[in-house]
Amino acid sequence: MLHLHNTLTGNKDRFEPLVPGRVRMYVCGVTVYDYCHIGHARSALVFDVLRRYLEYSGFVVEFAKNFTDVDDKIIKRAHEQGVGCDHITDKYIQAYYEDMEKLGVGRATVEPRATEHIVDIVGLVEKLLKKGMAYRVDGDVYFQVDRYPGYGRLSKRNLDDLQAGARVDVDQRKRQPMDFALWKSSKPGEPSWDSPWGPGRPGWHIECSAMAMRHLGETFDIHGGGMDLIFPHHENEIAQSCGATGKEFARYWVHNGFVQINQEKMSKSLDNFFTIREIFSASEWPESITGEMLRYFLLTTHYRSPLDFSDQSVRESKGALNGFYDLFERLNEPAPNRGTADGSMRVVMTRTREAFAEAMDDDLNTPNAVAVLQKLRGESNKAIESGLSSKMRHAVRQEFRALGAVLGLLQPDSWQFKPQFQSVSPDERGEKTTPLSEADIAGKIAARLEAKKAKNYSLADQLRAELASHGITIEDRPDGTSRWKR
RNA sequence: GGCGCCGUACCCAAGUGGCUAAGGGAGCAGUCUGCAAAACUGCGAUGCGGCGGUUCGAACCCGCCCGGCGCCUCCA
Numbered sequence: 265m266l267h268l269h270n271t272l273t274g275n276k277d278r279f280e281p282l283v284p285g286r287v288r289m290y291v292c293g294v295t296v297y298d299y300c301h302i303g304h305a306r307s308a309l310v311f312d313v314l315r316r317y318l319e320y321s322g323f324v325v326e327f328a329k330n331f332t333d334v335d336d337k338i339i340k341r342a343h344e345q346g347v348g349c350d351h352i353t354d355k356y357i358q359a360y361y362e363d364m365e366k367l368g369v370g371r372a373t374v375e376p377r378a379t380e381h382i383v384d385i386v387g388l389v390e391k392l393l394k395k396g397m398a399y400r401v402d403g404d405v406y407f408q409v410d411r412y413p414g415y416g417r418l419s420k421r422n423l424d425d426l427q428a429g430a431r432v433d434v435d436q437r438k439r440q441p442m443d444f445a446l447w448k449s450s451k452p453g454e455p456s457w458d459s460p461w462g463p464g465r466p467g468w469h470i471e472c473s474a475m476a477m478r479h480l481g482e483t484f485d486i487h488g489g490g491m492d493l494i495f496p497h498h499e500n501e502i503a504q505s506c507g508a509t510g511k512e513f514a515r516y517w518v519h520n521g522f523v524q525i526n527q528e529k530m531s532k533s534l535d536n537f538f539t540i541r542e543i544f545s546a547s548e549w550p551e552s553i554t555g556e557m558l559r560y561f562l563l564t565t566h567y568r569s570p571l572d573f574s575d576q577s578v579r580e581s582k583g584a585l586n587g588f589y590d591l592f593e594r595l596n597e598p599a600p601n602r603g604t605a606d607g608s609m610r611v612v613m614t615r616t617r618e619a620f621a622e623a624m625d626d627d628l629n630t631p632n633a634v635a636v637l638q639k640l641r642g643e644s645n646k647a648i649e650s651g652l653s654s655k656m657r658h659a660v661r662q663e664f665r666a667l668g669a670v671l672g673l674l675q676p677d678s679w680q681f682k683p684q685f686q687s688v689s690p691d692e693r694g695e696k697t698t699p700l701s702e703a704d705i706a707g708k709i710a711a712r713l714e715a716k717k718a719k720n721y722s723l724a725d726q727l728r729a730e731l732a733s734h735g736i737t738i739e740d741r742p743d744g745t746s747r748w749k750r
Numbered sequence: 751g752g753c754g755c756c757g758u759a760c761c762c763a764a765g766u767g768g769c770u771a772a773g774g775g776a777g778c779a780g781u782c783u784g785c786a787a788a789a790c791u792g793c794g795a796u797g798c799g800g801c802g803g804u805u806c807g808a809a810c811c812c813g814c815c816c817g818g819c820g821c822c823u824c825c826a
Contacts, residue, residue: 294826307826337824419821425752426822468824490826495753497825520826521755527818531825564763564774570756570819577762580775584762587774590788623764631764635773642773645789721784728786739787749787 266321266625268486269568271494271517272418276627279516281485287323289315289486290476290514292493293375295332296356297341299539300363302558302573303523303530307490309559310520310567310628312369313671314488317624320670328479329372330472331357333379334465339454349455353377363540366555368672374479378471382457385466385474388508389446389459397507401437403449403462409442412503418517419495444500446470469500473513477505487514491521491568520567527572538573548735549582549750552676557581559672563630584638586749588664589679591641593747595661596678599654605647606656612647613663616640620667630671637667637674679749700734709738709746 266279281287291311294304311329318325333353342349361371378385389405392398397411409415409423416422426442445467450456456463466474476484482505489498498517505513522529525536547554561581565571603609616636623632644652644660652660668674712727728738731748739747 292826295824301826303826305826310826335824419753421753421822491755492821492825495821496823522820522826524819527756529820529825533825561762566764568755569763572762577775580762583776584774587788594789629764631762631774632772635764638773642790649790716784719784725785737787740783 266317267627268516268518269627271498271519272515274420277516279485281323282483282515285323286326287318287486288326288480288484289318289328289488290472290480290484291327291329291372291487292472292489292497293329293331294356294360295335295337296353296360297335297338298356299359299541301523301530301537301539302543303490303537305363305367305369305540305558306523306562306567306571307488307520308364308369309367309562309672311488311518313563313630314486314518314628315370315372316670316672317628321621325373326480327372328374328376328476330475331360331375331377332468332471333357333377334455334471335468343453359541366544366551367540367559368555376475376479378466378475379455381471381474381478382466384478385470386447386457386459388470388474388477388504391508392446392504395507397504398446399439400461403447403464404437404445405447405461406438406443407446407500407504407507409440409444409503412507414506415442415503416499418499418502421495421499442496444469444496446504469497470504472497473501473505473508476501476514477509482509482513483511484514486516486518488518488520491519494519521570524570524572525574530573543578553582553679556585556673556676560585560634563671563673564634566631567628585673586679587641588637588674589676591644592661592664592674592678594648595644595657599652599657601653601655603647603651603653603656605650605652609643609647609652609656609660612640612643613660616643616663617667620670624670633667633671637664640664700731700736705731705736705748709748712738713744713746 267276268279269275270277289311291307293308294300300308311327315325315327331353334349338349338352342352345352364371389398392407393400393405398405398407400406416426423440423442447459447461447464447470448467449462449464455465457465476487487498487501494517502513524530525534525538528534528536530537543558544551544554547557549557557578558581561578562571564581564584616639619636619639620633623629623636626632640660640663647660648657664674708727708731712724715721715724715727731738735750736748737750739749741747
């Protein structure tokens, strides 16, 4: 039974959807005015895994993830570049899809955009005005925070605390400093839509309420996003949604922790962020492998803990994944019809499945889930040593595939990949390496096998050293052939 | 000022009251191999930031202290 840490209650709550067998979840996506960084990747990945695990557990999942495509930063960027807002948002939505595909993050069931829901937004604002929870000032509409008695229940703050700590100049037209804009009148040159209050555009928080209600209903199961959204964004969503409907909005609030650089939050102002595409283009590994390395790295820390990003730790994920793919190679090798370890392996696989679910049920403990897979790897290698039939080898590979799929890992048949030769970076000893074609590699390997056959080991070792200087490792098989990897 | 989080081996990272403190990476030794690689076997924290306290029993609960961080403003 899945338990999720619920920010609303502060506890790990047993997860039970409102409608049995069906989960409705909404996740705050990105504001599309720039490329995504590794922090966005983490958030997207966490909810991608949550969705995968819910589906693995047998739920039908309706998953909505929005794009915020009207916003001050977008307008600013468009003005700077002398282009329309559409140009900016189209470009970065496209980039988002490209980045997420490299990370293996699947598409949501619906991916609504704020600008496509103006009618819903206007309707919601009207409802709040009618109920006396919002007020008009010139062409703007504000939500009046003290009209919603539960304000602060998500972020565990009260209005007095918030006002004492306010660091921003308060708009004097507001009745309360914490009141927030539902609708903003547009200045010339800004995107605008007609409304009962004149031409304008939606405030930031209202879009998520409107879109979630449109696609998932007034009350739904899970609402997610980064921890920095707890206040004010999600607090405001709750106030305006519950204020409008009189019903609970989302039942479980799930928030992921930050990615940090040297123990500090990644942010634009500190200029310490890495975009997803930067990481991929700087990687010496092929895209599919870089994607899996990153995914493994991000999932080996619990989603609510801070995670320190470094090249070093991502590289270390490569070492950990190598072990799996080396095992898969062995599982593919010819094997007898019966193996002495077949029976015990069956038991191991059953236990593995249970332990995996137990880890994931515990608030999506992916580091533990990965540890379970690592244990299965060890057990599988031992079983191969003592004798595992080809049928069981196939079953073991399927088990890795099935559990790996929940994490989005271990799907390729092999890591015998085509390396990228274009730009090989200097290796760690500082030696310059030169590009090596695949034909060169094959040639050297063939030459080395010849030398070995002739027992000319010094030549064979020299050829192996040459390949090693290009980061290529040779592995001699018992059948007299050699395979290689980077 | 308010709210909150983190500190576990060389590195990453689970564990949050009771079996020998998971797992991975790196390292060392051994088996195998022409030598390697891979695999297997073994080694590796008498201790979980520090000091007190509660308890039959604490990394886990409480208090204080030290160190680091986040939110309270746009932010995944």
